[in-house]
Amino acid sequence: MSRSRIRLITFDLDDTLWPCLPAIQAAEQVLHGWLRDKAPRLAEAHDIESMRAHRRTVMESMPEIAHDLGLVRHRSLIQLLESFDYPADLADAAVSLFLEHRSRVEPYPDALPVLRALAPDYRLVSLTNGNADVEVTSLRGIFAHNLTAAGIGAAKPDPAMFRRALELTGCDTDECLHLGDDPWTDVEAARAFGIPAIWVNRTGRDWPETLEPPSLTVTHLYELTAWLKDGRTGDDDGI
Structure with missing residues (x-):
């Protein structure tokens, strides 16, 4: 995947943007x-x-x-x-x-500044199996769309939320990138639908032996912005 093609970035919420x-x-x-x-x-x-x-x-x-x-x-x-x-x-x-x-969550310190930095250049969409309301948190107004399992009618790893995010933004799978903390419902689910995924591992967990390792792991979102910047400045080896 070419980082220069990314137009849509989808984010899990719980334990990705805030501790659940x-x-x-x-x-x-x-x-x-x-x-x-x-x-x-x-x-x-x-x-x-x-x-x-x-x-x-x-x-x-x-x-x-x-x-x-x-x-x-x-x-x-x-x-x-x-x-x-x-x-x-x-x-x-x-x-x-x-x-x-x-919904009285406390986002990780990197969440708001990174999302604000990404918003001018990418469509941002949140995808969650949980029931916190993003729009009453300090991250309100950041995402173009906020999709929930309750609203879509299916929870990840079902591809319905990923599919809807693409429909709403007019993007293809190779123009999308997903970030999440869960190996199965985020990384593997996105990959199975054809969307590249980055594992957000904030707590030093081990990757499950039964799954193919993630192509890229970050411990905080500043690593994401650095990776995206490298891709836009010519060092684009994809994931």
Whole structure:
């Protein structure tokens, strides 16, 4: 792939542009505290881990909605609320509260400056299986499009989000580059669809032995801008 042909760069969000776990843990703590007030019998019977286990059973029993984590949480809460004789419509407020706090992410220090530097020269599109809302974070306004598994109807590694990003921007696979932290749902999924991919490995993880190694790995996004600049100044060996 010629770096000089790249017009579209797609980015995963969780653990690529911001750490995911702190926001989820905080949101689940807030939600459980809310349930202790609104549905105390439920909150006493179920801690955060057992509620997580219940969501897994919902995903297994309803695979048609498993890609939509917000809907899975909503269905799980309805079942739990009803089992303790609480009104099901409490689930609406509970999920809204969770999503509000789920989106209180803290992007990595390199994310905003690099994205701002790339935006004049590339179409930028976010692709996520998660349910954080980019437009209420400090990265708002950066991306031309923000695609989610819930909105598309399929989660990576399904190619639907990659396909939609190409459709929305009028780009071909050889004009696109994807970055993400997950070896399977980001790197391998993009490669299988014909899109070159860069592995964002911020934490020094080992690459899975069962997968072909990535063509390029970066530990922060400044390495991406350096790599792109090299390609535009004649040192273009592709990936």
